[in-house]
Amino acid sequence: MKKPTCLLSTLSTAIEIGSGDPQVYYERGLARFELQDYEGSIEDFTKAIEIDPNNKWSYLYSGIAKMGNADYPGAIADINRAIELNPTFSAAYYSRGLLKIELGQIANGHLDLKKASELSNTRVFEGIDINCN
Numbered sequence: 001m002k003k004p005t006c007l008l009s010t011l012s013t014a015i016e017i018g019s020g021d022p023q024v025y026y027e028r029g030l031a032r033f034e035l036q037d038y039e040g041s042i043e044d045f046t047k048a049i050e051i052d053p054n055n056k057w058s059y060l061y062s063g064i065a066k067m068g069n070a071d072y073p074g075a076i077a078d079i080n081r082a083i084e085l086n087p088t089f090s091a092a093y094y095s096r097g098l099l100k101i102e103l104g105q106i107a108n109g110h111l112d113l114k115k116a117s118e119l120s121n122t123r124v125f126e127g128i129d130i131n132c133n
Helices: 004-016 024-036 040-051 054-068 072-085 090-102 106-118 124-132
Strands: none
Touching: 004 024, 004 106, 024 054, 040 054, 054 090, 072 090, 090 106, 106 124
16 A cells, blocks of 8 residues: 555645546545544545545545544534445444544443444454443
């Protein structure tokens, strides 16, 4: 995998020459997120969503970036939308569960982690042991 700065440059060039592909914005959003440019990543995920409003991954990562930006209501809203688009999206339940726990909503967070576990997200068990016991 390319380093985020190199990837960011390549994707920005693709966007500058007129790429309307939502995947390009999504990938650049991920690169910006990795560089902790949460505002920039949110902009890119938002653009990807504008082009393809049914991409659960764009909503999930927009929510995660909003968590990094301390926009917790926005994060919950985006992650909820990812779950609406795919009710079996275990990564979204996992992320929402961790966010709820961080916000002090332990019981609700535990329910989301349990749901993610039921949907076979193997990372969930660590979250449950660390955060809910």
